[in-house]
Amino acid sequence: MKRVVVLTGAGISAESGIKTFRDSGGLWEEYDIMDVATPEAWERNAELVNEFYNQRRRQLLGAEPNKAHYALVDLEKKYDVQVITQNVDDLHERAGSTNVMHLHGELKKVRSSIDESLIYELEGWELKLGDKCEKGSQLRPHVVWFGEQVPMIPAAAELSNTAGIYIIIGTSLNVYPAAGLVSYVRPGTPVYLIDPGEINVSHIPGVRHIREMAGTGTRKLVDELMEKSKE
Numbered sequence: 001m002k003r004v005v006v007l008t009g010a011g012i013s014a015e016s017g018i019k020t021f022r023d024s025g026g027l028w029e030e031y032d033i034m035d036v037a038t039p040e041a042w043e044r045n046a047e048l049v050n051e052f053y054n055q056r057r058r059q060l061l062g063a064e065p066n067k068a069h070y071a072l073v074d075l076e077k078k079y080d081v082q083v084i085t086q087n088v089d090d091l092h093e094r095a096g097s098t099n100v101m102h103l104h105g106e107l108k109k110v111r112s113s114i115d116e117s118l119i120y121e122l123e124g125w126e127l128k129l130g131d132k133c134e135k136g137s138q139l140r141p142h143v144v145w146f147g148e149q150v151p152m153i154p155a156a157a158e159l160s161n162t163a164g165i166y167i168i169i170g171t172s173l174n175v176y177p178a179a180g181l182v183s184y185v186r187p188g189t190p191v192y193l194i195d196p197g198e199i200n201v202s203h204i205p206g207v208r209h210i211r212e213m214a215g216t217g218t219r220k221l222v223d224e225l226m227e228k229s230k231e
């Protein structure tokens, strides 16, 4: 089976009612990144940071996967589909995608603040200050904050290099190293970008930019690729 690698961002979950970061009305208009998404913020004001992620978790519990997530599941009938997501939600998994790599962590998990290998599934939406890991340190959200390493990048780069087709959905491609993954795609590989926004694609030679919402755009592209797989 031909391998399709799909890089997703906040835009694929927008139609599920989850806010993106940089659109108008996005989260980074309401909050300052430096106040809620850095290790320094956690040091300074863990209460505010924790409340931010508790709210995100609460919102996620009420959200459902949308047409775009399901279209990628359909694509598995004809292709070896590997999803690399920048999203911390679990909507790809809930839709039924088999292979999902989270670059920026997972909202429903928490981890020790002294030993990052101690990761736990959180029951419900609430992490409380005072909840501790088995070594006695405060648990923190299992997300990659600005200024932190992105441990999954080497594996994601390797995967991108094996793509027969590369699809990017709903990301402003503003945040590195994730935005640089496309440079690992082998020359000549078809690359598609589904995003209604004006995205700078000058670093992606030959990309076909489908300027549609994820729901309709992904469905159409998946139908097209399913047809092609018969050729």
Ligand code: APR
Binding pocket: 008, 009, 010, 011, 012, 014, 015, 020, 021, 022, 023, 026, 086, 087, 104, 169, 170, 171, 172, 173, 174, 175, 194, 195, 196, 197, 198, 199, 212, 213, 214, 215
């Ligand atoms: N369908 C598809 N794309 C959409 C939709 C939609 N319905 N609605 C918005 N978009 C697009 C926007 O045009 C924009 O290009 O989604 C993109 C969202 O971009 P960002 O908010 O910058 O989100 P993302 O690229 O995923 O951010 C990357 O930044 O803040 C960090 O860690 C966070 O993982 C996140 C990273």
